[in-house]
Amino acid sequence: MAQRQGTQIMYYPYLRGKQFELLAIKELADVMRESKSVHPVIEPVRDVDSSNTLLRNMAVLAQKRVPSTVIINPQVGEIKGTNKSEQLLATLRPILDVNPQMKIGIILSNDEELVKLTHILNHQDRQFKVDLFYGSSNIQNECMNNLSKSCDVDIHFAEDKYVTRRYRSTFPTRRTALLRDSFARQIRNQDYFTLGESIFSEDHLFFREDNYVGFGDFQTIGSQFNEGGALPRVVAIHLTYQRPNEEAIYIRHFCSTPNGSSADTAGKYFEALTKLVTFVDENRLDNSAIATFRSHLTNRSYAGLGVIKKLSIQNHIYVALGAENND
Template identity: 35%
Template sequence: MYFPFLRGKQYELIALRELVSLPLNPSLVSPIVEPIKKNLNTITTAAKALKTIGVKMQLIVNPQYGELKNKTEAILEYIAFQDTSEGIDNLIPSFIIQNQADFLNFRNFRSSSSWKNSGFSLIHLKQIAETEELVSLLAGAEVNANIIHVNQMLTLRRKFRGASSALLSDPFNKQRRNKDYADYADEFFSNDYRYYREEGYSGFGDYLTIGEEYIEGGGLPYAVVLHLTYLDTETGDIRIRHFLSDSNDDTSDTPGKFYEALDKLIAFVIQRQISETIAISKFKEIYENQSYPGLGVIKKLSMMHHLELIQTVMG
């Protein structure tokens, strides 16, 4: 199972909705979504679309960032309402575990009579002092996914010997400035899809082509960069190519910078005969029409391509 980790931003949720037509395979993909806005309408729309093809959304109930931080009860109530009143039953309460407060939050959930028999997921970002007690709380529970950040994998996997665990990594080599990607034009991304089963994991996840670091907003860029993962057919590894604009001395003419980068992406796709994903088709359409879609759409397409690529290589 592949667990792509997305923040609940507009274009990330739109990416999930637009991939429903692929269709996403419920036996291969189950996205993790961290809600960051009080208005959950976009998550409802995405969850409803995913339900039509049987895909579960791992919805984080104790987000680290945004307007819903420390609003666990409100998110749990939202999940319960969607299930009982709206028939949207594919939202899985998912708890980030990285400190004592997270542990106490989860323990309260497990002791609640209204949720006692409900399925849930855990996402371990750090090992905590209460790990042994946490393990005991899983006994007899319906655990949908037990996902461990790769930085904590060796220690925590030993603790959860009786549980089927997935790994979460951040292979995206994020640079401080866009123009710094010039030094890392093409690099290794991941090969977890090839080895997770033989290494005893039930699944794997990543932060797609965005990276683990959370950034809200941003100004006009000096340089525009497009990120595209692809399969290295010789090694079987997933690599990533960064396509950088050329006129990067100031923040003027973002559309022009975008087309400088897009020209390189299209040439690479043709030269390497990259498979025609939904996102690649859209990039080609944009290139032919010479229409600038905005930076949000560009990030969305990059994520969509990566998600479709991973599902394809897993299948």
């Protein structure tokens, strides 16, 4: 990404702490470190008592000095709410202590959670740097004032910066980043089959005009949380890209042909993959994620649906970086 007027512009991919989403950013740690422009946000969804996946992957980002934010009051998944917030903070503490570029995040969900989180932060032996994530909730001013005294708020994340205006006198910083869900999720994978090319996002073009310090999205997954489940009747690969001489980011969905059956997922993948590889070859698109897709087709290798999601995320991060560089 480019640097304008002495200000580092950041791209904020928002991910859930599932295995392949964490692997996506872990494997791109060197790319993100070199760019100095990618700041992943992770909302953990797995219980830290039963899995060390979060800590293991975040440790790699810390080692590479990749800036990141981990939310301590997830709103989806196994540790939703504040019941595990204190334990989550304690688990992350060794990384937070050695990596000054890592922050904690708080979703402004409701007053009760904010009171609990403020209590937890007040009983720490240091003041943490915190990013706030705004939704549709209306938090009382008293809760926000108390929170502001308990931590060092760095960035306000919101789809509309005007939702932060009522609190702007509460916090020393007014830095706001745009966070938007640009993925038009369909109910079933087969619903993507008839969709053609569409614009995914133009936020990278206009966020500066609205005085945002950066832009973020939910990649090609969307903000809706899904635990996963049955085998799909249609395999869909979501690919973002830029067309030559155009600044917008576009998206296409490469799908296997609906046949009413959930059998032969690997065969469905290769059918969708053949369409994707034909498209990227015709349009001369390339990065490490696309190269891996190509190798899957060449070697007829299928590693599972999680790997498809991982590669789609990685491709999108490359596209976001390229879009900013071309801006």
